[in-house]
Amino acid sequence: MADASVVNERRATSAALNFLRRYAALTALIVLLAFNFAVTPHFASFQTLNVNLTQVATIVIVSVGMTLVIATGGIDLSVGSLMAIAGALAPLIFLSPFGVAHPALGDALAFVVPVAAAGLLGGFNGWFITRFKVQPIVGTLVMFIAGRGIGQVVTNGNLQVFHNPAFQFIGLGRVFGVPFQVIVMLVLVALAAWAIRRTLFGRYILAVGGNERAARLAGVPVNRVKRWVYAISGLCAGIAGLVVVSINSSSDANLVGLGMELDAIAAVAVGGTPFTGGQASVVGSLIGALLIQLLRYTLLANGVPDAAALVVKGAIIAGAVWSQQRGKRA
Amino acid sequence: MSVQSETPVRHKQPGWIAWGGQQRVLIALILLILFGALRYDHFLGAFNVLSVLRYNSMFALTSLGMCFVIMTAGIDLSVGTTAACASVVSALLSPYGLVPGLLGGIGAGALVGVVNGYMVTRMKILPFIATLSGMLMASGVGLLLAHNQSVSVSYDTDFVWLGQGDLLGLPVPAWLAGAAYVYGSVTLNFTSFGRYALAVGGNEEASRLMGLPVDRILFWTYVQSGVTAGLAGVILASQFGAGQPAEGVGWELFSIAAVVVGGTLLTGGVGSVATTLIGVLLLGLIFNVLNFENGLGWISLSAYWQSVVRGVFLMVVVMAGSGPAMRKLRTA
Numbered sequence: 015m016a017d018a019s020v021v022n023e024r025r026a027t028s029a030a031l032n033f034l035r036r037y038a039a040l041t042a043l044i045v046l047l048a049f050n051f052a053v054t055p056h057f058a059s060f061q062t063l064n065v066n067l068t069q070v071a072t073i074v075i076v077s078v079g080m081t082l083v084i085a086t087g088g089i090d091l092s093v094g095s096l097m098a099i100a101g102a103l104a105p106l107i108f109l110s111p112f113g114v115a116h117p118a119l120g121d122a123l124a125f126v127v128p129v130a131a132a133g134l135l136g137g138f139n140g141w142f143i144t145r146f147k148v149q150p151i152v153g154t155l156v157m158f159i160a161g162r163g164i165g166q167v168v169t170n171g172n173l174q175v176f177h178n179p180a181f182q183f184i185g186l187g188r189v190f191g192v193p194f195q196v197i198v199m200l201v202l203v204a205l206a207a208w209a210i211r212r213t214l215f216g217r218y219i220l221a222v223g224g225n226e227r228a229a230r231l232a233g234v235p236v237n238r239v240k241r242w243v244y245a246i247s248g249l250c251a252g253i254a255g256l257v258v259v260s261i262n263s264s265s266d267a268n269l270v271g272l273g274m275e276l277d278a279i280a281a282v283a284v285g286g287t288p289f290t291g292g293q294a295s296v297v298g299s300l301i302g303a304l305l306i307q308l309l310r311y312t313l314l315a316n317g318v319p320d321a322a323a324l325v326v327k328g329a330i331i332a333g334a335v336w337s338q339q340r341g342k343r344a
Numbered sequence: 345m346s347v348q349s350e351t352p353v354r355h356k357q358p359g360w361i362a363w364g365g366q367q368r369v370l371i372a373l374i375l376l377i378l379f380g381a382l383r384y385d386h387f388l389g390a391f392n393v394l395s396v397l398r399y400n401s402m403f404a405l406t407s408l409g410m411c412f413v414i415m416t417a418g419i420d421l422s423v424g425t426t427a428a429c430a431s432v433v434s435a436l437l438s439p440y441g442l443v444p445g446l447l448g449g450i451g452a453g454a455l456v457g458v459v460n461g462y463m464v465t466r467m468k469i470l471p472f473i474a475t476l477s478g479m480l481m482a483s484g485v486g487l488l489l490a491h492n493q494s495v496s497v498s499y500d501t502d503f504v505w506l507g508q509g510d511l512l513g514l515p516v517p518a519w520l521a522g523a524a525y526v527y528g529s530v531t532l533n534f535t536s537f538g539r540y541a542l543a544v545g546g547n548e549e550a551s552r553l554m555g556l557p558v559d560r561i562l563f564w565t566y567v568q569s570g571v572t573a574g575l576a577g578v579i580l581a582s583q584f585g586a587g588q589p590a591e592g593v594g595w596e597l598f599s600i601a602a603v604v605v606g607g608t609l610l611t612g613g614v615g616s617v618a619t620t621l622i623g624v625l626l627l628g629l630i631f632n633v634l635n636f637e638n639g640l641g642w643i644s645l646s647a648y649w650q651s652v653v654r655g656v657f658l659m660v661v662v663m664a665g666s667g668p669a670m671r672k673l674r675t676a
Contacts, residue, residue: 089472091597148662149610151419155597156662160655166648273593276421276476283473321492324484332477336467 038337039284039298042330043305046312054315062311064193068261070307071195072097072254076278077285077299078206079136079247084282085210086223086243087291088143088150093251093278095161096135097271100128100255102165105174105265108181121180129252135161136248140241154244158275165267174265184253185260195257199300202250207296219243223291280327281306284334306330368664369606369622376629384636392632394515398507398583400628401517402427403598404621405576407606408521408528409569410599411620415532416545416565417612418464418471422478423573424595426456428588429486430577435495435587438503445503446578453574454567456482461566465559475566479596486589495587507583517579524572528617541565545612601654602627605661630654 050057076093083090104124107113113120135157143153179186187194210216218239221229230236251271259265283289284305285298309330313323380387406423413420434449456478463474489495497503509516532538540561543551552558576595581587600610606623608615631650 142659146663151600152604152610152658152662155601155604156655156659158597158655159601159658160652163648163651163653163655167652171648276479279472280476283476289470289472319488319492321484321487324487325481326484328477328480328484331480332463332467332469332474335469335473336463339468 038334039286039301039305042334043301043308046305046308050308050312050315054312057315060191064196066304066307066311067196067199068193070303071193071199072257073274073277073281073307074199074300074303075195075202075250075254075257076247076274077281077303078202078296079243079250080275080278081282081285081287081294081296081299082206082210082219082243083150083247084223084279084287084289085219085291085294086240087226087289088240088243089154089279089289090136090139090244090247091151091154091275092136092139092157092161093247093254094271094274095158095165096132096248096251097255097258097274098162098165098267098269099135099168100132100252101259101265101270102169102174102267103128103131104181104256104259105176106168108178109174109176117180121178124181125184125256128256129249132252132255133245133249136251137241137245139248140244143244144237144240162267165270169265169267171268175263176265177263182260182263185257195261198253198257202253203296203300210294210296215239215242220292220294223293225292277303277306280331284331286338302334305334369619369626369661372661373622373626373629376626376633380629380633380636384633384640387632387636394518396628396632397518398515400624401515401521402576402579402583403595403602403628404521404624405524405572405579406569406595407599407602407620407624408524408617409572410596411603411606411608411615411617412528412532412541412565413471413569414545414600414603414608414610415612415615416541416562417548417610418562418565419475419600419610420460420566420569421472421475421596422456422460422482423569423576423599424592425479425483425486426453426570426573426592427577427580427595428590428592429453429456429482429489430574431581431591432486432490432495432577432587432589434503434578435497435581436489438501438581439498441501442503442506445497445501445582446506449578449581450571450574453570453572453577455570456573457567457570458563460570461563464566465563483589483592490587490589492589494589497581497585497587499585504582504585507579507581517583520575520579524575525617525621532615532617537561537564542613542615545615547613598627601658605658627654627657630657 056062076097080090080093104127107127108117108120108124110120113124139154139157142148142156143150146153183194184198185195189197210219218229218234221232221234222236222239226236251274254274255270258270281303282299283302285295285300285302287293287295287298306327309326310323313326314320318326377388386392406427410420410423430449430452433452434445437448438445459481460475460478463469463477464471467474469477506516506520511519532541540551540556543554543556544558544561548558577592580591602623603620604610604623605626606616606619606621608620630653634647634650634653
């Protein structure tokens with residue numbers, strides 16, 4: 015009897031350890047929050063919450079699309095460049111003579127056209143990858159290189175400065191005190207999480223990522239699913255691009271979305287979506303992005319230089335992925 | 345020089361088509377050089393040739409390390425920030441002379457490679473994530489060492505000779521890159537390390553079952569990539585007179601593009617050192633040709649067009665090398 019209880023106890027501790035490992039990101043997030051409440055001055059304020067959420071919103075919006083792409087076993091390096099294109103197009107539209115003459119219509123077009131353009135270019139990524147059977151990393155590398163160039167060419171590399179409260183509501187507006195982009199972020203996360211669980215398209219995504227050949231043989235329209243997934247990633251990047259230029263009140267195609275692809279991929283990885291495809295955790299990506307953001311905030315708020323925060327960020331990405339793998343294997 | 349996987353089908357083609365198919369990168373490079381030489385007066389002038397070589401030798405080095413990593417079906421996202429970090433270390437050591445600066449930069453690169461290799465082989469983290477993490481860490485360490493500023497190198501020692509000097513009429517960076525490519529080509533074709541690296545990339549599980557030291561090979565490809573990136577960083581520091589912690593952004597993707605243009609498959613198991621060099625020169629010369637075209641004054645393409653042109657060029661290369669296009673070539 016005594017032996018059995020020891021075994022049970024050990025089983026219980028290892029189960030708890032496994033749980034911690036599998037939900038490493040969530041655990042780390044909670045620990046970090048507790049640490050901040052105890053140590054960082056002025057942490058428990060509405061303002062701190064808003065600062066962190068507004069900074070993380072664009073990364074999360076892009077990660078939603080990235081999670082879907084990675085769930086099909088792909089990757090999208092072009093998101094930062096698509097953000098730059100969307101960010102470059104919007105001011106061109108509402109600052110144009112037509113946009114100035116018809117402000118309401120101009121602002122509406124400044125929302126719709128850039129996002130649609132980014133979605134179309136994302137769809138082009140998907141078409142290129144499926145039509146020529148190119149590896150996703152190479153296929154989207156083309157758009158990564160060319161896309162920022164397109165954004166720079168349409169604006170001639172100039173900084174576009176603007177003041178347009180109606181348009182900038184997407185980045186600066188508040189609803190009941192909550193920043194509007196945070197609401198956009200939450201809606202997109204909820205929508206994607208719901209789609210993966212409850213819709214045919216969502217199941218198709220997981221089937222394609224799990225075993226592409228089997229999915230094809232089972233009648234899943236593999237190529238169409240992939241094209242849509244890249245198009246959705248493009249749409250998300252387009253929305254994020256608009257948010258960034260709204261916050262900045264200016265658009266610089268050289269800088270908008272620079273390095274975003276890696277931030278989004280890191281958030282997805284820390285969130286526990288495996289790169290082999292077949293599984294997707296959109297809420298995990300949200301937690302991953304929040305963890306990376308809060309870690310940086312914690313270090314900066316406690317006087318650690320930004321460069322050291324980079325080192326810690328690198329370590330936390332590797333550590334999170336490592337511990338999740340161990341948790342799954344056990 | 346080049347190692348290509350030859351499918352039996354290819355042997356049935358007429359010889360010149362097969363040769364053209366395999367050497368299409370070389371043909372593209374020759375055509376581009378011919379175009380430039382015929383169209384612009386000073387394209388083949390000593391000044392232009394030497395400055396193209398001097399500048400692109402850094403990318404040639406990072407692409408060489410990348411080529412080996414990609415052959416093993418891995419990827420190294422850290423080469424750019426590793427070069428930046430190494431440039432800072434070598435600039436800090438440059439007052440002590442050429443050799444300390446050189447070895448310091450290479451050592452810093454090797455250290456990043458060791459960390460990457462450890463994460464990939466011991467912690468079993470996917471190369472993409474492991475080297476993404478290595479990339480952030482190298483960048484952070486470089487910025488810390490440099491206190492967020494560029495670090496000027498010492499002109500009292502002969503350290504700047506490494507980046508700005510000449511030897512027998514050719515720039516020193518070009519000699520360094522050339523030596524690295526000779527080493528890479530010999531290693532790939534004539535040593536067990538090179539053959540094993542290809543085998544691991546072709547089928548890691550089978551290689552493991554055959555008893556190849558898979559982890560050791562993977563580990564060394566990442567260290568090697570760190571060393572070449574470190575050397576690129578040394579050249580960066582001495583060529584521009586400063587260690588630059590914020591440089592190197594996008595180098596990893598340029599290197600991957602060069603390797604892909606050179607015909608090395610990202611799925612691993614196939615690769616060529618010589619065609620990687622051709623890929624680097626092709627991507628570098630496109631920029632050069634655009635500059636000359638602007639110089640003619642007929643059109644005025646902003647510098648921003650160069651990334652569009654590069655992207656489209658990469659797309660064309662990928663399309664030409666893709667499954668459907670090659671099938672057409674075979675049935676022709």
